[in-house]
Amino acid sequence: MSPRSPSVNEELRRRSRDRLLQATVELVDERGYEATTLGDIADRAGSARGLVSYYFPGKQQLLQSAVHRLMHHTLEAALEREPRSQDGRERLARAIDAVLGLAADRPVLMRTHMSGVLQAQGFVQCPEQQRLAFLLRDTIKRYGSPDVDADYPLLRALLMGAVFAVLLPGAPMERGRLRAELFQRYGLEWELGVPPSGKPLGGTRHGSRDQWRSK
Numbered sequence: 730m731s732p733r734s735p736s737v738n739e740e741l742r743r744r745s746r747d748r749l750l751q752a753t754v755e756l757v758d759e760r761g762y763e764a765t766t767l768g769d770i771a772d773r774a775g776s777a778r779g780l781v782s783y784y785f786p787g788k789q790q791l792l793q794s795a796v797h798r799l800m801h802h803t804l805e806a807a808l809e810r811e812p813r814s815q816d817g818r819e820r821l822a823r824a825i826d827a828v829l830g831l832a833a834d835r836p837v838l839m840r841t842h843m844s845g846v847l848q849a850q851g852f853v854q855c856p857e858q859q860r861l862a863f864l865l866r867d868t869i870k871r872y873g874s875p876d877v878d879a880d881y882p883l884l885r886a887l888l889m890g891a892v893f894a895v896l897l898p899g900a901p902m903e904r905g906r907l908r909a910e911l912f913q914r915y916g917l918e919w920e921l922g923v924p925p926s927g928k929p930l931g932g933t934r935h936g937s938r939d940q941w942r943s944k
Contacts, residue, residue, distance in 0.1 A: 822922030
């Protein structure tokens with residue numbers, strides 16, 4: 730049997746890594762972070778236990794990469810769903826709705842992720858995070874940002890703050906209210922993206938795109 734080519738080996742490694750990331754999302758969502766072991770993740774992924782340590786330095790780094798992968802796939806699906814749109818305002822609305830939707834639909838997973846980000850090791854710069862960042866940067870660029878390097882971190886911070894507010898134990902904010910505030914900041918019409926049922930909340934129909942830059 731002839732040896733596998735480097736490209737085949739790379740594809741096998743990618744698939745193995747993806748299985749571990751998917752297994753992490755599933756198990757943490759089902760059982761919580763503390764009840765999920767690296768051995769459990771390897772078993773769910775059908776991988777050897779040693780592969781987890783080969784790809785990731787620890788469980789927290791594995792979780793962050795897994796959630797960033799989920800966020801990237803969710804955001805990509807939202808941006809590219811039919812009817813497809815190249816309009817920057819529509820794409821930004823879709824991005825906001827996708828991130829808020831993850832917080833509302835996967836609270837255990839996203840709360841665990843946010844908790845890990847706030848710990849000492851902080852934000853993990855992994856390939857999955859870089860893909861997510863590329864999509865968000867592209868979104869704010871298409872929206873019309875004159876300074877993507879400044880406006881992308883602001884968008885990221887606002888989305889993270891909104892996720893934290895949705896997930897705050899004991900005092901969560903209502904998703905529609907947070908959506909209204911973000912849409913108002915970016916001057917987006919309520920009907921863009923995937924609006925929840927009900928009427929717009931407080932002044933989001935006729936915002937100006939430049940409002941948020943002056944705040």
